[in-house]
Amino acid sequence: MSIKKEEDRSYPRKILDYMEGFLVSKTLFAACELGVFECLHDSERPLSAAEVARALGTSEDGTERLLSACAGLELLSAQRGDEEVLYRNTEMSDRYLTKASPQSLYHSIQYNSKTIYLCWHYLTDAVREGRNQYQKAFGVSSKDLFEALYRSEAEMVKFMQLMNSVWNICGRDVVTAFDLSSFRTIYDLGGCSGALARQCTMAYPECTVTIFDLPKVVQTAREHFLSIEDKRILFHEGDFFEDELPEADLYILARILHDWTDERNVELLTKVYRSCRAGGAVLVVEALLSEDDSGPLTAQLYSLNMLVQTEGKERRASEYRRLLAAAGFSHIQVQRTGKIYDAVLARKQ
Incomplete structure (x- = not known):
């Protein structure tokens, strides 16, 4: 067996990827919530982290790190300018992550971030108990499933926006x-x-x-x-x-x-x-x-x-x-x- 193959066997790449998978999800969620893709879509040219931060009202340091991570995830493309890195949306992000696109998944992402992610915090309890976790996640009874799902008008609209975006992609x-x-x-x-x-x-x-x-x-x-x-x-x-x-x-x-x-x-x-x-x-x-x-x-x-x-x-x-x-x-x-x-x-x- 080669040294390279032995090294590969001793490095748990897949487990590490799975362990840190939520970091990827939350990077995507945060970028959508802050309006990163909308900002870059509306711009006629690539923008620096400082320009995006000013447009969004966010810290320059935090914005630079977020944009860099999005570039690593191939959600943004990055190019080195004369003095700074400039960012723009990829074609995929323009199509699926901007609100105005007919194929936008923006609302699906929001629902995953604001609702599903909170329920999954109690996945261990769900496996132990064999039941859903609305009571722990949101303090509402799940005796009537859709009363829990539609626990407020805003939550109902969020769910409907989720379904709307899903069928715009998969319906045909x-x-x-x-x-x-x-x-x-x-x-x-x-x-x-x-x-x-x-x-x-x-x-x-x-x-x-x-x-x-x-x-x-x-x-x-x-x-x-x-x-x-x-x-x-x-x-x-x-x-x-x-x-x-x-x-x-x-x-x-x-x-x-x-x-x-x-x-x-x-x-x-x-x-x-x-x-x-x-x-x-x-x-x-x-x-x-x-x-x-x-x-x-x-x-x-x-x-x-x-x-x-x-x-x-x-x-x-x-x-x-x-x-x-x-x-x-x-x-x-x-x-x-x-x-x-x-x-x-x-x-x-």
């Missing part, structure tokens, strides 16, 4: 994983901001999509997220566990089933089956775990997040097949997109 992949053009009347249960409904109407111009969600969510979606000019996106106020579901050709459950226990999911899917027209279907959108527990890592980490935040978990395709079959659905198909979220289509004969 999941609504086109199968050909849904034969389904004209679609209900998006828990449709939140309407971003996935919008992706659906763009992909299938002949369909109408109704967002079925809690009254306060529908009101906020109408006011802040969707244009009233889009006549193919409608609204229905209700609680899908408590209220009757209108008849439709297709129901979309996107990032819904992972919030709940198997028992609650069979209850919901049975309601969907009963309301679904003959020949209709349900489209389940989730991050699917592999059958042999080998990954994907993102879905495995998301499942831990479900532990600290909800009553549910991420599941394997076979588990969703069992839940759908238990509710009466058949001809269950699975389509992996190669990205975060996958699609499962099940039909009612």
Whole structure:
């Protein structure tokens, strides 16, 4: 064995990377929160740390260190000027980290920083207790999951902004994983901001999509997220566990089933089956775990997040097949997109 290989074996690079992973996340979070990427996007030329600090009202020393770290993470490009280092956004940062970009992940980052990160402080307790950690993280009861999730209007808007940015990035992949053009009347249960409904109407111009969600969510979606000019996106106020579901050709459950226990999911899917027209279907959108527990890592980490935040978990395709079959659905198909979220289509004969 070479000396180089022996040295590599004695240096725990991967463990060190994992141990310090939160430093990377918080660097990204802080840069977004302070407005670093907006500042550089708005500038017509690269800026020095001193110029960015003056624009943001931050310390020059702290700003220089933050910009240097962002350059190391390839979120910024750095070039040496005559007397100082000058910074500008990378193409990736301009596209995904500035608020005005159609593909912005800014609000997802804010939600991760301000909400999810605080819940994960109690991950050890969540594993010990087997339940979410809203009580410890925010001092609110999680007896009603969405009362905890939407514990204030500001928190509800933050969550809706998170979902909006997620579906602006991933929505088209999941609504086109199968050909849904034969389904004209679609209900998006828990449709939140309407971003996935919008992706659906763009992909299938002949369909109408109704967002079925809690009254306060529908009101906020109408006011802040969707244009009233889009006549193919409608609204229905209700609680899908408590209220009757209108008849439709297709129901979309996107990032819904992972919030709940198997028992609650069979209850919901049975309601969907009963309301679904003959020949209709349900489209389940989730991050699917592999059958042999080998990954994907993102879905495995998301499942831990479900532990600290909800009553549910991420599941394997076979588990969703069992839940759908238990509710009466058949001809269950699975389509992996190669990205975060996958699609499962099940039909009612």
